Amino acid sequence: xxxxxxxxxxxxxxxxxxxxxxxxxxxxxxxxxxxxxxxxxxxxxxxxxxxxxxxxxxxxxxxxxxxxxxxxxxxxxxxxxxxxxxxxxxxxxxxxxxxxxxxxxxxxxxxxxxxxxxxxxxxxxxxxxxxxxxxxxxxxxxxxxxxxxxxxxxxxxxxxxxxxxxxxxxxxxxxxxxxxxxxxxxxxxxxxxxxxxxxxxxxxxxxxxxxxxxxxxxxxxxxxxxxxxxxxx
Numbered sequence: 001x002x003x004x005x006x007x008x009x010x011x012x013x014x015x016x017x018x019x020x021x022x023x024x025x026x027x028x029x030x031x032x033x034x035x036x037x038x039x040x041x042x043x044x045x046x047x048x049x050x051x052x053x054x055x056x057x058x059x060x061x062x063x064x065x066x067x068x069x070x071x072x073x074x075x076x077x078x079x080x081x082x083x084x085x086x087x088x089x090x091x092x093x094x095x096x097x098x099x100x101x102x103x104x105x106x107x108x109x110x111x112x113x114x115x116x117x118x119x120x121x122x123x124x125x126x127x128x129x130x131x132x133x134x135x136x137x138x139x140x141x142x143x144x145x146x147x148x149x150x151x152x153x154x155x156x157x158x159x160x161x162x163x164x165x166x167x168x169x170x171x172x173x174x175x176x177x178x179x180x181x182x183x184x185x186x187x188x189x190x191x192x193x194x195x196x197x198x199x200x201x202x203x204x205x206x207x208x209x210x211x212x213x214x215x216x217x218x219x220x221x222x223x224x225x226x227x228x229x230x231x232x233x
Contacts (some may be wrong), residue, residue: 012065057086071114081112084123085123085127086109089109092130093105101134104138105130108130114230122222140177143173144191148213156172158172159208161208163208164211166203166206169211195217195219
């Protein structure tokens, strides 16, 4: 798929487009009239998704440059970590319509442009995790970074428990995960396998205070910061 011309493109969008030239995979052509029509429709849909991503990313990069001292837009085109992040994030964004995942990808690109960004190897691993993870993984990691603070920030009353399992606290803090035991089990297992959290089993009995302690590892905190909007605070 090639990038078509877009009227009134911002400088930021032009920058990110150049970063992904040659990195956009083409949709294979299917034979026959019906196949050609399908190919055209799919190509058009993907192109629209791609252009929307590039517009949003370009605007976000420009905003970052405007608000961060000593950060220059053109200079970013010579930063390998930034270029790698744009190309990797764009490939993933093409395949996903999930708002939470695309926000994480945008934030990753922005963070790759800042001093102290993860090195190339760490960034590559983090991009793979974003690709693999669902919004449930991301919200769970944010919750487990500080469960007590999560309840406070979201103005949710804490459970008054002397003891209990982590599953009950997660479901109280993230109601949309209630009655989704399989999804919750798999997401927790994935985060633990990838070294992002240290958590006992969801049904392991702990004291009430322990249920609200942070479960994130240092590696997990690095990943969480990488996918968090650097301009949010």
